[in-house]
Amino acid sequence: MTSLKITDPETGSFAHILPELGFNCYQFQAMVDGQCIDVIDSLPEFEQGKQRPSSSGIPILFPFPNRIANAQYKWEGVTYELPPEKTYHDKTGNAIHGFCLDLPWRVIAQEESFAIAQFQLSIDGKHRLKYWPGDIFIEVKYEVKGATLRADIRVGNPGTTTVPWGLGTHPYFKAPLSAESNRKHCLVEAPASEEWVLEECLPTGVKKTIGEAHDLREGAWLDQLNLDHVLSGMPEETDQYESLIMDEQAGLVLTQDYDSLFSELVVFTPDNRDCVCLEPYTCVTNAINLTRQEAETGLRVLPPGSEIKTWIEIRAGKVIV
Template sequence: MAPIKITDSETGSTAHILPELGFNCYQFQAMVDDQSIDVIDAHPEFQYGKQRPSSSGIPILFPFPNRIANARFQWEGVNYELPTDKVYHDNNGNAIHGFCLDQPWRVIAQEETFAIGQFQLSIDGKHLSKYWPGDIFIEVKYEIRGAMLRADFRIGNPGQTSVPWGLGTHPYFKVPLSEQGSLQNCLIEAPATEEWVLENSLPTGEKQAVQKPHDLREGAWLDQLKADHVLSGLPEETDQYECLVMDEQGGLVISQDYDSLFSELVVFTPPNRNCVCLEPYTCVTNAINLTRKDVETGLRVLPPGSEIKTWIEIRAGKVIV
């Protein structure tokens, strides 16, 4: 697979993207005062297609993030089942992470500082089209600006019927951020006040106040954080959110800012790896099934001929004392 490289020539910051593997940005090296910060974690063989597509970099989860229970759902009276030979499943038989994280995307524009990729179900995923209620596309523009990687998303419905959708990203942030750092001195912060109650990784439909082990509002030390939870209850009075990975010993911080359209945040600490996943989602896990139970899930429906835009920014910098 041939990666795309984008560069900010003034600072030397670079990112590498794999169009053939879900347009995954699997490497982002940010220059901060002439110091190179390796922001994103990826298995050494990931770029050769020898690891799970969801295991490294920034997998793009669309048209549903996380799981669909039992790989089945109903939409407008039609039953859909997502087979194991078409869509990834977890160990409990739930479909997981959407249709496009392992599929080739079309590169529709590229210059030194940016690249734009597009995946449309009826063009790039014809073998998947019958498993979703209608045609839909996602377009992602990755751009380097100094020590920042920005992703602009455009989701559109080119078809004749309304289509449900959800979007998530699954970034693996490398920790610590410096040779001087350690997991014991890496702090994770996020503003969520609630969490979804889970059973076997699936929301029951109920929320509760964020439990102390998962409360990141004042920060949590990474060596003490064991998480695979869906946080919610983000502040309503703002149009964007921020979560942080801070390497106190190295004096470095990674901030992830994102549009308030991303109403949920999955926090995942992969076992036996020096990384943490802070995953913005526009809807909760299994939203397409929970919506039938009149639960507010964040699932959106795109009318024919319409589109919607959103964004995420990942920035490296120095800790300001």
């Protein structure tokens, strides 16, 4: 596979992206006061396409994030089944992580510090179009500026019928942030005050006050976390949220800011890897099958010809004391 490189000319910070594999930004190295911080974790040979598309970098999950239970849902009276030979599945038979993380995107613009690519279901995923209620597209602009990697995102409906959608990203953040540090010195923070009750990774449709073992509001040490949970209950009356990893021994902090459209946050601590996933979602896992529940799932619907814009920023910096 051929990677695409974008660079901030003033600082030398850079990112590598794989347009052929879901426009996955699998490397971001940020320069902070002359120090190079390796931000994104990727498995060996990921850039050669020899690992799972969801295993590294920043997979983009669209038009649904995480799972659809039993790879089946009903929309406006029509039942849709997503077969494993045509769509991405987990080991237990759920459709997972959308339609575009394992397929090529079209790069429509590129300059030194940014690149823009699109994925439209009817163009780039024709074999999956019949498994969604209508055509839909996503456009992502990645830009490196200083020690920040920014994603500006546009989602649109080019068709003639209303279309449901959800969006998530699945970034693997390195932790610790320095070879001289350790996981036990890394503090993970996120503002969620609630969590979804899960059964085999699927929400039951009920939310509860966040449990002590999952509460990251005051920070929790990474080596003490064992998470694959969907957090919710973000602060109200704000237009953006923040989650972060603070490596106290290294004196470094990694911040992820994102639009309040991302109302849910999946936190995942992969086994036997020095990383943590802080995944902003616009809707909860399996939202399309939870529409009759009283809890707000975040699932959205786009009218024909309409679009919506959102954003995420990842920034490396020094701990300010």
